[in-house]
Amino acid sequence: ASAQQPLNQQAPPPPTSFASQLQHTLGQQQFCDPTLIDRGLQHADKRRRDWIDVDALNEDDTQACSAYAVPIFEHLREAELVRRPNALxxxxxxxxxxxxxxxxxxxxxxxxxxxxxxxxxxxxxxxxxxxxxxxxxxxxxxxxxxxxxxxxxxxxxxxxxxx
Structure with a gap:
């Protein structure tokens, strides 16, 4: 019973940035600096405004799965930043x-x-x-x-x- 939290205490809120989520999940062992991950994601957010939506032509085609294109690329970008080799x-x-x-x-x-x-x-x-x-x-x-x-x-x- 001592390992469990008392009912009146709440768990700490989940981390807000992706880097702190990663550190919360993986602990201290990481491939790269968490601040680099956050900066990379912010840079991708800025660049996303300049992207041409090539999947807009396929919005009505259910087989093209264009509705999933943005989440897929966001996931791949996050995965790439997490798995980046340490520069040092x-x-x-x-x-x-x-x-x-x-x-x-x-x-x-x-x-x-x-x-x-x-x-x-x-x-x-x-x-x-x-x-x-x-x-x-x-x-x-x-x-x-x-x-x-x-x-x-x-x-x-x-x-x-x-x-």
Missing amino acids: YPEAFQTDVNAKMRAILVDWLVEVAEEYKLCADTLYLSVNYIDRFLSIHPVQRSNLQLVGIACMWIASKYEEIYP
Whole structure:
């Protein structure tokens, strides 16, 4: 009974900003600074006024689901901001890997993508996966190439649809 709140006390109100909601939900472990997330969402709100609503032509078409376009893009934008790699990761998290090694790895992955004729999105997604992984996991220098090719393999599973 001591773990429960007394009936006369209310739970604290939910956080108002998306960043504070994220911190409330995830605790202190985050990929990026919560204030960056809020600024990114505010910037998206300003840009939304300038967008051309391409789904307006399909308002009457029930199969186009144009009514869901704005919430879908808002959700994807929030997800992108939450999953953004930490910009300080080479110095903050890695002891054996530096930015020059990352650049060499990316150059090698470009050569691999050209050799196997992978689409450009596969390469971009694999670099994103590498940055996200390196921003939370320390990696030894000897395993960096393995991390890179594993990320490219995962990205190719999403992007490459033709053998």
